[in-house]
Amino acid sequence: MADKPTLDDETLAFAERMFDLARQGDAAQLKTMLDAGLPANLRNSKGDSLLMLASYNGHLEAAEALLTHGSDPELANDRCQTPLAGVVFKGDMPMLDLLLAKGADANGCPAGGKPPLMYAAMFNRTDMLERLLQAGADPNATDSEGKTALDLARAMGANDAIAHLEHS
Known part of the structure; x- marks a missing residue:
């Protein structure tokens, strides 16, 4: 190195x-x-x-x-977060729309990270969950521990996200 x-x-x-x-x-x-x-x-x-x-x-x-x-838009930081994951965590829908419109990958996930859909599920952000699904996010994608967005929503007690993911 x-x-x-x-x-x-x-x-x-x-x-x-x-x-x-x-x-x-x-x-x-x-x-x-x-x-x-x-x-x-x-x-x-x-x-x-x-x-x-x-x-x-x-x-x-x-x-x-x-x-x-x-x-x-896919350049991740040292915490394995992309800009899209960061704005989902913050709950900023206009920024989510901008990043997606400018080429951010709805499934973008660096090694060791979580795709943006998982943050939306964990924090019960159903509007973002829906927007990411519309943009092609894979609800069956897993993180490095084999967990899906639904698994993480359940772990966090994010009931609206659970209901949304169970019916999508």
């Missing part, structure tokens, strides 16, 4: 400013920086991409700018 390059304080400070722009949803500044060559898939020390930070914090315009500039 190759050593990671050592970054100087100025470079680190610049990167942190870029992550702050994404967290705060400053779409205009992000667009300017992306147009100037900022890597659209820049990630922080936790593996969170600019898109993960913008989408998780509910910034539609910033997320759209990042996606337009080539951000990968």
Whole structure:
């Protein structure tokens, strides 16, 4: 495994400013920086991409700018979460719709992670459950422990999600 390059304080400070722009949803500044060559898939020390930070914090315009500039909607962080899984966890339907419209995989799941449908089931988000199913999410997909969305909904006592999954 190759050593990671050592970054100087100025470079680190610049990167942190870029992550702050994404967290705060400053779409205009992000667009300017992306147009100037900022890597659209820049990630922080936790593996969170600019898109993960913008989408998780509910910034539609910033997320759209990042996606337009080539951000990968399947790029997972160190906790094996994709941006789509993150917005399902947060319960942000407009962001869910944007990510799906821009190519996020309704079944996207890195090794060791859970597909977005499982988060919707666990947190009883039936509107998101339905939207993900419409987008092709597989209700029979399993996580690394062999559990399905229905198994996780049952474990969490998510009764609306249980009923929805039992009848879909």
